[in-house]
Amino acid sequence: MNEQMKQIRAEAVEKGVEQEFLHQFYVIMSASAKHGTKTELIPEHAQGALEIALRKRGYDVEVS
Numbered sequence: 045m046n047e048q049m050k051q052i053r054a055e056a057v058e059k060g061v062e063q064e065f066l067h068q069f070y071v072i073m074s075a076s077a078k079h080g081t082k083t084e085l086i087p088e089h090a091q092g093a094l095e096i097a098l099r100k101r102g103y104d105v106e107v108s
Contacts, residue, residue: 052090061097068093 056065072089098105 046087048087049090052087052094056094056097059098059101059103061094061101064097064100065094068096 053062053065056062069090072093073086076085076089095105
């Protein structure tokens with residue numbers, strides 16, 4: 045896991061949304077795999093999964 049991914053996951057843990065983050069990340073990656081998305085987009089998918097998880101918990105999140 046690269047440094048960017050570690051930071052994203054650490055933020056999810058810190059804010060108490062790790063399980064939702066992991067679920068959303070799995071959903072995004074599954075859909076991406078079906079469409080042949082390149083692996084260099086994984087950090088962007090992780091960031092998107094974190095944003096979804098945070099929104100579901102009521103955090104005000106700006107789209108990055």
